[in-house]
Amino acid sequence: MSNKQNTLFGNMDIKTGCDIVEIDRFRKTDKSSLLKIFYESEIRNSRPETLAGLFAAKESCKKAFNSLRWHDIIINKEKSGKPLLSINKKQLGKNAVLSSDLSISHDGSYAIAIVVFVVKKG
Amino acid sequence: MVQDAYSIQKLVYLSLLKNKKLSFSHKTGYRTKSINGQELLKKINAARMMLKRYSIKKADKVIILGNSSIEWVTIYFACILSNITAVPLDALTDKTLLQKICRQVEAKAVFQSISINLPAGAKIKSFYLEELDDKLKEFKTGNVPIDNANPEDPLEIQYTSGTTGDPKGVVLTHKNILTALQAATDALKLRIHLKFLNVLPLSHVFSQIMGILLPVYYGYGIYFIDSIRPKKLIAFIRNKRINAAIFVPGMLAAVKNDLEGKCVPCSLGIQFRLIGVGGASLDIDLEKWWKRKMIMVLNGYGMTETSSVISLNTPFASKAGSVGKIAQCVNVKLGEDGEILVKGDNITSGYYKNREKTISSFENWWFKTGDVGYIKNGYLYIKERKKDIIITSSGLKAYPVDIESVLNSIKGVKESCAIQRNNKIHAVLILEGKIKCEDVIKEANARLLSHQTIAGCSVWRDMQFPKTPTGKVKRFILQQELDKTDRHKKYAYENKVYGLIHQVLDPGKEIKQNSKLVELGMDSLKRVEMISELEKQFDVEIDETRIDKNTTALDIEKLMKESRITSIKFRAWPTMPFVRVFRHALQVFLLFPLIRFFTRTEYKGLENLANIEEPVIIVSNHQSAFDIPVITRRIKMPFAVAAHPEVVFGIGVGGIQKILRKLLGYCSSFAYNAYPFGAAIGTGTSLEFTGEMIDRGFSIILFPEGERTPDGNIHDFKSGVGYIVAGMEAKVIPVRINGLFEVLPRGSSIPRFGKTSVIFGKPIQFSSKQLSKMTYDGITKLIEQKVRSL
Structure with a gap:
């Protein structure tokens, strides 16, 4: 059994992270502290819901990889609206990300994000 | 004279066309954009074509919603020249109010800042001010004749309040504004060229008249800045050699607090001499402090309804404590209870679609200001805003200002505010040190009159009261907070760091040395907020990774002491013309021949430098x-x-090394125009300096490896270059140098003979779309690859 798993995954690994945050907390934040977390392009024309979602996404990435800092993660939107995640590979050490997926949602007063990485262990 | 122009439209048009020295500059991020009067006029014409295209014509209304910027001014002037009524609103306008205003004015379009979200369901055409430049390129910039306006046509509608009840829109006509401007120019008569800083929101009529129309008329250089942090303002005034500014008293006090104990001419520069103040009453001690520093503070009195002018202090006739001589265009008389009543051509004709309010604001054609004052020798003095009078249960009037001045004079009271609670006087205090609020009240009551007796008190939780943009304390918010709960009780910290931590984390219990921040309610978002707050207050840059779940309040205090100081001033002398002449001579007669002697250099890719006009960033190994x-x-x-x-530069090193390195710093500043850039002075300051250099027209040469190569190879680039590229909007030219390592390697002091080559790569221009998908490290890596591949 254990052998089979080895052949299936080899030296691969899955890492996940999720985070939930209250939207209200982004109604009063000033720009200087937002820029400590986000890139200018990320927060342009953003509602509190979006900011909370982005924050949750970044926080979940940080949960998956402890070594990531805020500005190692940048999130864009595809035309369809699906978030597109890119991270700074330098900070991952010997690991290599083969694939990643991110999903963000909000309802009522909370925003939530979940991220999955498929990692090749170095 | 102003009246020669007959109308505000002609005045604006002619001033923009003819004042050669007139310019507008706006600092956003790290860069300052500039534009002169004629260029602005072209833009205005394009904007007017655009308004026409969207069939917005005479007497239509256009909302301008955003912070001060050149685009804001463009739209405002375009509206004036096309006789369209502008409705300027504060960027922080409350959403419900915005909705009400949209409904009331039936605006045809809104020009808004990209960061503002209009209320859902507002069916109105919206344009982003930030994207206006691109939009205007579609329209030809030919001359568009002025759409002449009658003096009685409304120029703008100013909304003053109305979150509760109906919004109050003050209608100001062309005549109103022209009269007010005339009064201002008559009083000031400063026909020399000044650099003029306007930090007030342009949505206020005071800021429009004193901050754009008057400087445009005189042809000043007008400067806007996004930040109102005192430290940024001080650096901006010094670096841009600002001569005059308009402030509100709150800002004046904040800047004063920051300057206290420092050399004022060194911080602001000797050219800074004049401050205009308006919007709220000015403390006489504050005024005197500035006058002692040989900086003239001129305050005036007025309100939106009077186009901001009732009385003015002038450079030639000013009196401390007074709000100045009454303007010629205004008639002033005092009502029964000392209320100031005014009449004149600058007074509004009424509130927009609000007849009741209009009727109740006028008394026999005299406008009721609601303020209490008196006149002495032609100078007007304000006693109190009528609205703020506290009427005690015994029916006697008590003026909060009197009570507050007693409270403020007690040692340990930083700020105070007297409000009415249950028909009694209640004091809200911000305390410094370990003084108890009850003791303050006891001391104050001993000095106050019997009808002014303070019944209760509480300590405000923040370091500052909530204030309106013009610096008035929002008393109703204090009232609401007090009514809601007594949750925020008496925490007075002697230690400023703890006070700040408390303010951000709001833990509901006292912070002690060994209390862990996580237990006080710190999470990742609050951690960022706390760091940014600490950095603002103490001028440091804090490494976020140093704060984790085991950090205690004491650790933070230690961290603050270790953290790097970012309060380093920009050195302007290396950019001065005569230094540049000497530098050029030094290079041509000494350095270049020296290099030619030791090495023959082959240059490649020089054609890439040919068509470059604006400053660039040169990145080399x-x-x-x-x-x-x-x-x-x-x-x-x-x-x-x-x-x-x-x-x-020897920043952050000690001993003899510091002196030697400082000397090296002066030499390299002289020879190469070197300026400090790196982690030791903080990312923010480094980028500020870079922005300032580029603004002054200097291209930046950058070696992102951080040090000379020890082995001749190219080493990893540091991410600073990514920050520069993302922040500066400039082209990057990658450069690769080969062979110089053999000529003068690190550690050797005698050069050898050898051949070298320098290759200039193609300029890289990052579009904002590209940048939005790249991390700072990503940009760095891309540039590193370009240099390597040359």
Whole structure:
């Protein structure tokens, strides 16, 4: 059994992270502290819901990889609206990300994000 | 004279066309954009074409919603010239109010800042001010004749309040504004060229008349800045050599607090001499403090309804404590209870679609200001705003200002506010040190009159009261907070760091030395907020990774002491013309021949430098001490070199090394126009300096490896270059130097003979779309690849 798993995954690994945050907390934040977390392009024309979602996404990435800092993660939107995640590979050490997926949602007063990485262990 | 122009439209048009020195500059991020009057006029014409295209015509209304910017001014002037009524609103306008206003004015379009979200369901055409420049390129910029306006046509509608009840829109006509402007120009008569800083929101009529129309008329250089942090303002005034500014008293006090104990001319520069103040009453001690520093503070009195002018202090006739001589265009009389009543051509005709309010604001054609004052020798003095009078249960009037001045004079009271609670006087205090609020009240009551007796008190939780943009304390918010709960009770911290931590984390219990921040309610978002707050207050840059779940309040205090100081001033002398002449001579007669003697340099890719007009960022690998003259030999533009703060300038090192390195710093500033750039002075300050250099027209030479190569190879670039590229909106030219390592390697002081080559790559222009998908490290890596591949 254990052998089979080895052949299936080899030296691969899955890492996940999720985070939930209250939207209200982004109604009063000033720009200087937002820029400590986000890139200018990320927060342009953003509602509190979006900011909370982005924050949750970044926080979940940080949960998956402890070594990531805020500005190692940048999130864009595809035309369809699906978030597109890119991270700074330098900070991952010997690991290599083969694939990643991110999903963000909000309802009522909370925003939530979940991220999955498929990692090749170095 | 103003009246020669007959109308505000002609005045604006002619001033923009004819005042050669008139310019507008706006600092956003790290860069300052500039534009002169004629260029602005072209833009205005394009904007008017655009308004026409969207069939917005005479007497239609257009909302302008955003912070001060050149685009804001463009739209405002376009509206004036096309006789369209502008509705300028504060960027922080409450959403419900915005909705009400939209419904009331039936605006045809809104020009808004990209960061503002209009209320859902507002069916109105919206344009982003930030994207206006691109939009205007579609329209031709031919001359558009002025759509003449009658003096009685409304120029703008100013909304003053109305979150509760109906919104109050003050209608100001062309005549109103012209009269007010005339009064201002008559009083000031400063026909010399000044650099004029306007930090007030342009949505206020005071800011429009004193901050744009008057400077436009006189042809000043007008400056806007996004930040109102005192430290940023001070640096801006000094670096841009600002002569005059308009402030509100709150800002004046904040800047004063920051300057206290420092050399004022060194911080602001000796050219800064005049401050205009309006919007709220000015404390006489504050005024005197500035006057002692030989900076003239002129305050005036007025309100939106009077187009901001009732009385003015002038450079030639001013009296401390008074709000100045009554303007010629205004008639003033005092009502029964001392209320100031005014009449004149600058007074509004009424509130927009609000007849009741209009009727109740006028008394026999005299406008009721609601303020209590008196006149002495032609000077007007304000006693109190009528609305703020506290009427005690015994029916006697008590003026909060009297009570507050007693409270403020007690040691340990930082700020105070007297409000009415249950028909009694209640004091809200902000305390410093370990003084108890009850003791303050006891002391105050001993000095107050019987009807002014304070019944209760509470300590405000923040370091500052909530204030309106013009610096008035929002008393109703204090009232609401007090009514809601007594949750925020008496925490007075002697230690400022703890006070700040408390303010951000709001833990509901006292912070002690060994209390862990996580237990006080710190999470990742609050951690960022706390760091940014601490950095603002203490001028440091804090490494976020140093704060984790085991950090205690004491650790933070220690961290603050270790953290790097970012309060370093920009050195302007290396950019001065005569220094540049000497530098050029030094290079041509000493450095270039020296280099030519030791090495023959082959230059490739010089054609890439041909069509470059604006400053660029030159990124190169670092082989030896000769790198800079080898590069600069073939570039024709003025340059500045980003240099290591510790190694070259001795920032953050001690002992004899510091003196030696400082000397090295002066030499390199002279020879190469070097300025500090690196982690030791903080990312923010480094980028500020870079922005300032580029604004002054210098291209930046940068060696992102951080040090000379020890083995001749190219080493990893540091991410600072990514921050520069993302923040500066400038082209990047990658440069590769080969062979200089053999001529003068690190550690050797005698050069050898050898051949070298310098390759200039193609300029890289990052579009904002590209940048939005790249991390700072990503940009760095891309540039590193470009340099390597040359």
